[in-house]
Amino acid sequence: MRVWHSIPSLLFCPYSTGNLLTQTEKLPLLELNNIGKTFAENIVALRDMSLAVHTGDFISLLGPSGCGKSTALRILAGLTEPTVGKVNWHQKPTSGSIGIVFQEPTLMPWATVAKNVWLPYRLHGKSFNKSMAKISHTLELVGLKEFSQSYPRELSGGMKMRVSIARALVTDPKIILMDEPFAALDEITRFKLNNDLLKIREESGSTIIFVTHSVFESVFLSDRIAVMAARPGRIIKELNIDEPYPRDEAFRTSSKYASMCRMTSEALKESMDI
Numbered sequence: 001m002r003v004w005h006s007i008p009s010l011l012f013c014p015y016s017t018g019n020l021l022t023q024t025e026k027l028p029l030l031e032l033n034n035i036g037k038t039f040a041e042n043i044v045a046l047r048d049m050s051l052a053v054h055t056g057d058f059i060s061l062l063g064p065s066g067c068g069k070s071t072a073l074r075i076l077a078g079l080t081e082p083t084v085g086k087v088n089w090h091q092k093p094t095s096g097s098i099g100i101v102f103q104e105p106t107l108m109p110w111a112t113v114a115k116n117v118w119l120p121y122r123l124h125g126k127s128f129n130k131s132m133a134k135i136s137h138t139l140e141l142v143g144l145k146e147f148s149q150s151y152p153r154e155l156s157g158g159m160k161m162r163v164s165i166a167r168a169l170v171t172d173p174k175i176i177l178m179d180e181p182f183a184a185l186d187e188i189t190r191f192k193l194n195n196d197l198l199k200i201r202e203e204s205g206s207t208i209i210f211v212t213h214s215v216f217e218s219v220f221l222s223d224r225i226a227v228m229a230a231r232p233g234r235i236i237k238e239l240n241i242d243e244p245y246p247r248d249e250a251f252r253t254s255s256k257y258a259s260m261c262r263m264t265s266e267a268l269k270e271s272m273d274i
């Protein structure tokens with residue numbers, strides 16, 4: 001939970017929020033340039049991974065277990081260094097402008113929902129009272145306004161994940177990194193959170209990098225999918241999901257969605273075959 005400390009302190013250019021930008025209006029945010037990461041005993045988690053990210057992008061990293069998705073996210077977060085290559089930020093992040101959501105909500109059980117969401121501010125010495133307006137606004141955004149004084153044990157799995165998302169959102173991050181955040185949830189809750197995540201993103205204007213191994217989730221959420229293969233971990237294909245936002249249940253049940261899922265499944269199957 002010391003993520004917010006580890007990000008270099010530089011400035012972001014302001015950009016408009018509340019509107020999703022079209023691809024041509026998007027500003028370059030960062031690039032991964034030929035990233036490699038080798039662990040002890042010569043485990044090549046990533047080799048030659050390149051990815052361009054623009055403000056407002058919703059990119060999924062889709063691939064089988066062990067293909068380096070979490071490692072790529074940790075490198076983006078500045079939590080670990082690549083062995084080769086580098087992350088080139090066009091607009092360097094300030095501390096607090098990268099939000100991270102892990103698969104486990106990792107909440108403090110002894111603290112209320114509001115106090116959990118306060119954490120990134122607390123780490124920077126900002127008082128609870130001074131943070132309260134922002135905390136309330138963010139809890140409203142994730143649909144938990146009435147639960148600010150509840151404790152994690154009183155919440156469902158989906159609600160805990162909403163708290164985790166609120167904690168990542170509260171500092172107005174320019175990029176949110178999400179590592180299989182809904183993988184442990186039942187399908188109905190997952191669909192609901194997928195819908196809500198798109199609404200939150202529309203309102204916050206955040207750039208999102210989303211790790212998943214679900215074809216259906218990646219197609220519903222993303223405007224771009226980087227399909228990854230393992231041993232060594234790498235991107236084998238980038239797919240554009242050419243469907244405007246907002247996306248809703250009509251898209252989820254459309255034949256266009258079904259054919260996009262088929263196309264993505266085929267790319268994923270290729271990644272398992274090679």
Ligand SMILES: Nc1ncnc2c1ncn2[C@@H]1O[C@H](COP(=O)(O)OP(=O)(O)O)[C@@H](O)[C@H]1O
Pocket residue numbers: 039040043044045063064065066067068069070071072233
């Ligand atoms: N800290 C680590 N030390 C050694 N090997 C690791 C470490 N983290 C990940 N790996 C290895 O790197 C590869 C990619 O892991 P990971 O990024 O967690 O994949 P994914 O998130 O796609 O499942 C795996 O073979 C994993 O065992």
Ligand SMILES: [Mg+2]
Pocket residue numbers: 069070071179
């Ligand atoms: Mg992982």
